[in-house]
Amino acid sequence: MSFNQHDTVIRFDIVKNRRKFFIGSSAIIILGLLFILFQGLHLGVDFKAGTRLDVYIGKDFKPAEIEAIIKEKIPNVAFSPVTTYGTYQAFTRFDQTVSSDTMMVVEQALKAKYGDQVNKQVSTVDPSIAREMVKKAAIAVAIASLGIVIYIAIRFQWLFGVATVAGLLHDVFIPIAIFSVLGLEVDITFIAALLTILGYSINDKIVIFDRIRENLRTMKSKSVEDLEHLVNVSLWQTMRRSIYTVATVFFTVLAIAVLGSESIRNFSLALLFGLVSGTYSSIFIAAQIWVNLKERNMLKKKA
Amino acid sequence: MIKWGRFLLFLVVVALLGTLVATTTTQVAGKITLGLDLQGGFEILYEVEPLEAGHQVDIELLKSTAHMIERRINIGGVVEPVIDTELPNRIRVKIASQSADQDKLRELIGKPAVLTFRDEAGKIILRGSDLAPNGAAVGYDDLKRPLVTVKFSDSKKLEDVTRANLHKRMAIYLDENLQTNPTIQSVITGGSAQITGDYTQESAQELADLLNSGAMPAKLIEKQVTSVGASLGALALQKTIYAGYIGAALIFLFMVFVYRMPGMIANITLAGFTYFCLVVLDWMDATLTLPGIAGFILSIGIAVDANIITYERIQEELRSGKTVLSAFRSGERRSLITILDAHITTLIATGVLFFFGTSSIQGFAVVLAMTIVVSIITNVFGSRFLLWLVIRSNMFKKPFWFGVKESEIGEL
Numbered sequence: 001m002s003f004n005q006h007d008t009v010i011r012f013d014i015v016k017n018r019r020k021f022f023i024g025s026s027a028i029i030i031l032g033l034l035f036i037l038f039q040g041l042h043l044g045v046d047f048k049a050g051t052r053l054d055v056y057i058g059k060d061f062k063p064a065e066i067e068a069i070i071k072e073k074i075p076n077v078a079f080s081p082v083t084t085y086g087t088y089q090a091f092t093r094f095d096q097t098v099s100s101d102t103m104m105v106v107e108q109a110l111k112a113k114y115g116d117q118v119n120k121q122v123s124t125v126d127p128s129i130a131r132e133m134v135k136k137a138a139i140a141v142a143i144a145s146l147g148i149v150i151y152i153a154i155r156f157q158w159l160f161g162v163a164t165v166a167g168l169l170h171d172v173f174i175p176i177a178i179f180s181v182l183g184l185e186v187d188i189t190f191i192a193a194l195l196t197i198l199g200y201s202i203n204d205k206i207v208i209f210d211r212i213r214e215n216l217r218t219m220k221s222k223s224v225e226d227l228e229h230l231v232n233v234s235l236w237q238t239m240r241r242s243i244y245t246v247a248t249v250f251f252t253v254l255a256i257a258v259l260g261s262e263s264i265r266n267f268s269l270a271l272l273f274g275l276v277s278g279t280y281s282s283i284f285i286a287a288q289i290w291v292n293l294k295e296r297n298m299l300k301k302k303a
Numbered sequence: 304m305i306k307w308g309r310f311l312l313f314l315v316v317v318a319l320l321g322t323l324v325a326t327t328t329t330q331v332a333g334k335i336t337l338g339l340d341l342q343g344g345f346e347i348l349y350e351v352e353p354l355e356a357g358h359q360v361d362i363e364l365l366k367s368t369a370h371m372i373e374r375r376i377n378i379g380g381v382v383e384p385v386i387d388t389e390l391p392n393r394i395r396v397k398i399a400s401q402s403a404d405q406d407k408l409r410e411l412i413g414k415p416a417v418l419t420f421r422d423e424a425g426k427i428i429l430r431g432s433d434l435a436p437n438g439a440a441v442g443y444d445d446l447k448r449p450l451v452t453v454k455f456s457d458s459k460k461l462e463d464v465t466r467a468n469l470h471k472r473m474a475i476y477l478d479e480n481l482q483t484n485p486t487i488q489s490v491i492t493g494g495s496a497q498i499t500g501d502y503t504q505e506s507a508q509e510l511a512d513l514l515n516s517g518a519m520p521a522k523l524i525e526k527q528v529t530s531v532g533a534s535l536g537a538l539a540l541q542k543t544i545y546a547g548y549i550g551a552a553l554i555f556l557f558m559v560f561v562y563r564m565p566g567m568i569a570n571i572t573l574a575g576f577t578y579f580c581l582v583v584l585d586w587m588d589a590t591l592t593l594p595g596i597a598g599f600i601l602s603i604g605i606a607v608d609a610n611i612i613t614y615e616r617i618q619e620e621l622r623s624g625k626t627v628l629s630a631f632r633s634g635e636r637r638s639l640i641t642i643l644d645a646h647i648t649t650l651i652a653t654g655v656l657f658f659f660g661t662s663s664i665q666g667f668a669v670v671l672a673m674t675i676v677v678s679i680i681t682n683v684f685g686s687r688f689l690l691w692l693v694i695r696s697n698m699f700k701k702p703f704w705f706g707v708k709e710s711e712i713g714e715l
Binding site (some may be wrong): 100206 | 525528529534535538545604651654656668
């Protein structure tokens with residue numbers, strides 16, 4: 001392959017502009033942190049004491065009618081306004097855990113009003129269990145990151161591992177921040193979504209680093225300029241693949257988010273945010289962090 | 304020269320795969336266990352607390368309590384409850400059932416078990432709490448027939464009871480259900496009794512467990528409850544599968560438009576990938592939940608990536624002026640390392656999730672790991688084999704078939 005051909009691949013100098021991406025991402029992260037700090041996360045019953053009730057009514061109804069029934073049958077427990085979703089479905093959340101007997105009474109009242117097709121789904125979680133799950137998931141992410149750094153350090157280079165994990169943390173953080181901003185409900189499936197993003201995002205970064213590693217063998221990279229050029233070329237060589245891959249996954253997940261069951265809507269949305277941030281960070285953050293680390297190394301060796 | 308033999312082999316492989324998928328998919332899919340969220344049912348996580356102060360929750364108590372729960376559910380007539388014990392003090396009960404008496408069952412499970420010994424008049428003469436902790440065990444008589452040995456904490460009380468009811472029957476009840484009805488054959492003075500009967504090793508152990516759980520009755524506290532009505536679950540499944548079809552159709556069209564002939568082969572192997580994942584899910588006896596389906600559809604996306612990486616590489620080689628065959632060879636070789644590295648790191652992540660995650664996250668990790676392994680087989684090796692057959696048949700020698708325009712090919 002000639003050098004000329006490499007130059008034609010590059011349509012925009014990503015590496016030279018990396019400071020802008022760093023500043024942009026830092027700004028987003030700080031903004032996200034502020035949102036999480038001040039607005040917090042909208043925690044589902046998985047993380048807060050309470051009971052969530054989903055009902056399938058099966059015909060036209062008014063939320064106020066359901067609220068009236070609930071108020072009549074469970075007078076002392078506060079609940080969020082009944083929200084309708086999908087076709088003939090509604091849900092609400094009680095601030096306290098509600099016993100199954102009481103829920104049965106509500107279901108019977110709804111059946112009496114709307115007919116036997118009425119169906120309910122109830123979730124109650126003790127918050128201690130939820131906290132434990134989050135803790136375990138966090139430990140899992142930490143150990144997984146460590147394992148990935150070690151694998152990449154062996155297969156590639158230590159610096160690639162550091163850059164990958166930095167990118168991964170970015171990718172896990174962004175969906176959390178967006179959920180905080182949009183006030184979307186965070187439940188156990190959200191944790192599963194974050195873990196999926198982790199897996200996908202690793203894939204994406206490895207592919208790009210693999211190309212950089214391959215080019216390191218065939219292209220000269222004695223100076224900082226050479227290195228920057230090499231990374232630019234590698235990024236653009238894999239650009240079509242990066243975009244195509246994220247596009248296919250994106251549209252599949254979008255189909256699930258739009259057409260799939262309401263109960264996994266938040267899961268799919270989290271995946272969408274994570275997919276985009278994962279692809280973005282692979283190119284504009286993780287690879288650029290590696291350039292920074294590598295350059296520092298090169299300058300140190302020279303000095 | 305066109306080599307028809309190779310192309311014919313390709314057609315045969317594809318036809319076989321197609322027949323297999325077309326004729327058995329419904330059957331395979333039907334055998335997969337659906338989670339509660341898809342077929343209705345409930346899952347409850349209980350925390351076990353000893354009913355009496357001073358007792359500790361240990362594995363024995365946990366196991367015997369789980370056993371007791373199973374007995375109670377079976378009395379209720381529900382098939383195949385899944386009951387897992389989780390250290391240090393939890394029991395998870397999953398019941399997939401469309402029956403409407405969910406709430407009655409929950410009530411039944413949650414009550415502390417009461418073990419009683421009654422005389423022929425039905426009067427309670429001894430209670431589970433009179434048994435020594437872990438006092439029941441399996442023993443053998445002189446003819447090596449299994450029996451159950453029972454130790455009571457107050458030997459005087461046992462002596463009085465056996466004297467008053469000598470040669471009469473003493474019924475053992477768990478709640479209101481008769482478990483066994485042995486005859487008192489002698490006055491027992493030492494506090495240790497034997498229950499003989501027509502026991503097998505298994506049924507004797509069962510009775511011993513039951514007695515032990517009665518001796519240490521536990522209180523069950525509901526910590527997490529999920530209950531799904533049957534029609535809600537079916538609705539969710541239907542919509543999500545429909546969405547999956549749309550997603551798959553989009554991928555199918557995309558691959559054909561961008562990569563032409565190899566894209567077609569990718570679509571064939573993706574269909575194979577989906578099919579074999581279903582087969583393996585069935586073998587593993589894994590339970591498919593809603594996030595599981597979503598993750599599965601996502602894994603199709605990741606499987607597509609393996610094909611895209613390879614085809615992009617082949618296109619690149621073609622653009623640099625190589626022939627189709629040599630572009631295929633070097634593209635295949637160079638992309639293999641990338642794909643394997645990417646898949647292995649993801650496998651590491653799933654391994655960690657499995658060892659450190661809780662039950663639902665573990666299930667997720669297992670499914671993800673499975674799809675990665677199947678993907679390597681179908682989308683890396685399967686896809687390459689088919690593409691090799693087609694290329695070697697010499698029917699598709701123009702770069703057009705690989706989505707490369709003649710004008711893009713550089714001179715070298």
